[in-house]
Amino acid sequence: MNTLIDIKNLNLYYGTYHALKDVSLTIPEKAVTAFIGPSGCGKSTLLRTLNRMNDMIAGTKIDGRVEITGTDIYSNEVDVETLRKKVGMVFQQPNPFPKSIYDNIAYGPRLHGIRNKQKLDEIVEQSLRQAVLWEEVKDFLKRSAFSLSGGQQQRLCIARALAVNPDILLMDEATSALDPISTLKIEELVQELKDRYTIVMVTHNMHQAARVSDQTVFFLNGEVVEFSETEQLFSNPTDQRTEDYITGRFG
Secondary structure (H helix, E strand, O other): OOEEEEEEEEEEEEOOEEEEEEEEEEEEOOOEEEEEOOOOOOHHHHHHHOOOHHHHOOOEEEEEEEEEOOEEOOOOOOOHHHHHHHEEEEOOOOOOOOOEHHHHHHHHHHHOOOOOHHHHHHHHHHHHHHOOOHHHHOOOOOOEHHHOOHHHHHHHHHHHHHOOOOOEEEEEOOOOOOOHHHHHHHHHHHHHHOOOOEEEEEOOOHHHHHHHOOEEEEEEOOEEEEEEEHHHHHHOOOOHHHHHHHOOOOO
8 A cells, every 4th residue: 555644753742741752654545544542642633733733732842744645744835724625634523514514515615716506516415425414415405514413413524524625534533422323324434435535533442443444553652552454453463552452451
C-alpha cells in the first residue's frame, strides 16, 4: 500500500504538558487505520494534528513533521482551509448545523464557490448515497437535520464531510454516542468508503478496531507502542504492554 500520511518525530505540547512524544508513523492510502489506547494516551490529539485542529487550542506547540502526499502541512505555505477540505472530520457527538438536511450537505460546496443548483443537487444526492442515508431522507430534504435520529445525524455528518470531496476522513470515536444498530451501520459504511477514501479512526472499542481496520496503532502516555496490521496486533502483539491492554489487564 502507498503511504499517504508520513509523521516524523512529532512532539506536541499543551503549555508545559508533553502530549505527544516523538511520534513517527506512516499511514497508507485507501485503508482504515485505527488508533487505540486508554483515555488520555494521545490518540485523539494525534488525529487532530492531521487537519490542524489543535491550532485552535491556546498554548499548543508542535515540532517534527506531518506530511500528506509529501507536503508538510505545518509549513507556512499551507492554507489551513484548503487542508481541511482535503481532510474531513467526524466527531464523537453528531454535530449537524441548525439547518435543513439539504443545506447541511450543500454548506461546504457553497463555501468553496459552487452556486449552481443542479450541481448542488447532484452533490447532495451523491454524498447522502455514499453515507447510505439517501433512501431514508430523500423525500424530506428541507426538514431540519435535528429531526433525524442520532445515528442518522452521524451519517449526515459523514455525508457533509464527503460533500467537499476530501482525500482523508478522520473519525474521532464517531460511534461512541450511538446505539449498537447505528454503530453497525457506521462500521459497514466505513468498509464501503475505504475503496475511495483514506480513513483514520480513533476508537475506545477494541472489538470495533478489530472488525473494521486494516492497521492498528496502540498508544500509551503519548507514545506509539506498536503499529502493525490489525490481525497481527491483536493475535500476536510484539510488545508486552500491547498484550496487557488488549487482554484487559489495564486501561
